[in-house]
Amino acid sequence: MWMLRVICCLLSVGSVVDAAGGEASTLAIDMTTRYAPYADWATVVDVNVLARQSPSRYWRTPEEVASERGQGTLPLAGLHLALDPGHIGGQWADAEGRHFRIAEDDFYVREGELVLEVARLVRAQLVALGAKVSLLREANLPVNPKSPFDYLLMAAAQVSEPTECTPKALWEYGCAMRARAERLSIVTGDLIERARLVNQEIQPDALISLHINAAAWPVAPAPAAGESESESEALRLVESNNLHALIFGCMSAGELQVGRQQAQLAVKLVNGSGAPEQLLGDALVTALAEATGLPAARYEGRNAILLDSQQPYLYARNLLMLRMAECPTVLLEPYVANSVAAYARIQAALADRAAGRALVEDDILVEYADAVVAGVLACYGADLVDSSGD
Numbered sequence: 192m193w194m195l196r197v198i199c200c201l202l203s204v205g206s207v208v209d210a211a212g213g214e215a216s217t218l219a220i221d222m223t224t225r226y227a228p229y230a231d232w233a234t235v236v237d238v239n240v241l242a243r244q245s246p247s248r249y250w251r252t253p254e255e256v257a258s259e260r261g262q263g264t265l266p267l268a269g270l271h272l273a274l275d276p277g278h279i280g281g282q283w284a285d286a287e288g289r290h291f292r293i294a295e296d297d298f299y300v301r302e303g304e305l306v307l308e309v310a311r312l313v314r315a316q317l318v319a320l321g322a323k324v325s326l327l328r329e330a331n332l333p334v335n336p337k338s339p340f341d342y343l344l345m346a347a348a349q350v351s352e353p354t355e356c357t358p359k360a361l362w363e364y365g366c367a368m369r370a371r372a373e374r375l376s377i378v379t380g381d382l383i384e385r386a387r388l389v390n391q392e393i394q395p396d397a398l399i400s401l402h403i404n405a406a407a408w409p410v411a412p413a414p415a416a417g418e419s420e421s422e423s424e425a426l427r428l429v430e431s432n433n434l435h436a437l438i439f440g441c442m443s444a445g446e447l448q449v450g451r452q453q454a455q456l457a458v459k460l461v462n463g464s465g466a467p468e469q470l471l472g473d474a475l476v477t478a479l480a481e482a483t484g485l486p487a488a489r490y491e492g493r494n495a496i497l498l499d500s501q502q503p504y505l506y507a508r509n510l511l512m513l514r515m516a517e518c519p520t521v522l523l524e525p526y527v528a529n530s531v532a533a534y535a536r537i538q539a540a541l542a543d544r545a546a547g548r549a550l551v552e553d554d555i556l557v558e559y560a561d562a563v564v565a566g567v568l569a570c571y572g573a574d575l576v577d578s579s580g581d
């Protein structure tokens with residue numbers, strides 16, 4: 192019912208000029224500069240209607256968290272953060288497409304496992320600073336209780352049946368069915384379940400989604416004379432290693448037409464998550480840039496937009512998790528896992544952990560975690576009230 196009401200409100204087309212006050216014009220600016228900068232949003236979204244809606248939210252702004260904090264308490268007392276270790280890892284890493292190694296005696300690089308380690312390191316420090324921290328997963332297992340088996344009927348409706356009855360065609364059909372059912376379960380279904388947990392059960396003040404980026408693999412050259420095909424197909428690392436962070440925005444014209452996405456946009460617009468989200472994103476990515484010294488990644492297309500020319504690391508993009516989580520949400524993408532520099536550091540980090548050795552000072556996962564803690568402190572720390580002059 193609630194969803195339907197929001198959709199109906201959004202669909203009532205009206206003038207952007209608002210006689211009722213300045214709030215609609217602020218929403219219009221937000222739509223034009225951040226949420227749908229490349230789309231003719233005014234034919235779909237009525238900011239006058241949205242401006243009259245009374246928002247409800249479960250999260251508190253950084254100022255509210257700081258103002259409720261007593262004197263002499265720990266710097267992050269009262270803050271409730273959720274951490275999302277992106278992806279799954281473990282036996283699902285291959286199906287996720289986040290599983291590789293360069294040489295046979297290297298450790299497998301699995302994004303879901305690396306960011307779970309980062310989340311644990313971040314939690315330990317944030318809890319010591321007084322925050323409450325909830326992890327969306329504690330193991331390399333799906334969050335979604337529905338397995339790929341539960342999606343077989345849906346997959347069957349999406350995968351074309353074979354046109355001929357040959358063993359090869361049947362085999363390919365089976366492979367396509369399995370891949371689609373797995374994707375529906377461990378990617379789309381898992382993200383939807385994570386967002387449900389955040390909004391309905393955890394209800395944190397903010398959500399930080401932890402990822403490590405990867406670049407497209409360079410195209411392998413044709414086998415050279417005397418070289419076998421498998422040798423020529425060996426993965427080659429890339430040179431470019433960089434950093435960026437994402438917050439919600441940059442919906443396309445097509446995405447704006449989808450009722451479900453309209454409703455989610457309305458929630459995020461009306462509940463005021465935009466400004467604290469940008470503040471948290473800025474704080475986190477500034478801390479990561481300082482810690483890593485990495486250059487900013489660059490989006491060339493229209494699927495993301497830079498929000499502030501003074502902050503080259505922070506983009507708005509319409510990803511499912513960013514759109515569905517109602518609280519301020521930031522997705523971090525430091526390092527390119529298949530770059531020469533990051534790959535070597537990831538191998539060293541995995542080797543130290545496998546051998547039970549003490550972690551070195553420049554351990555890449557510790558560096559990542561420490562920067563996240565510094566960013567959270569900058570955004571939600573105890574001196575927030577003092578520095579504002581109150």
Ligand SMILES: [Zn+2]
Pocket residue numbers: 277278302402403404
């Ligand atoms: Zn990722």
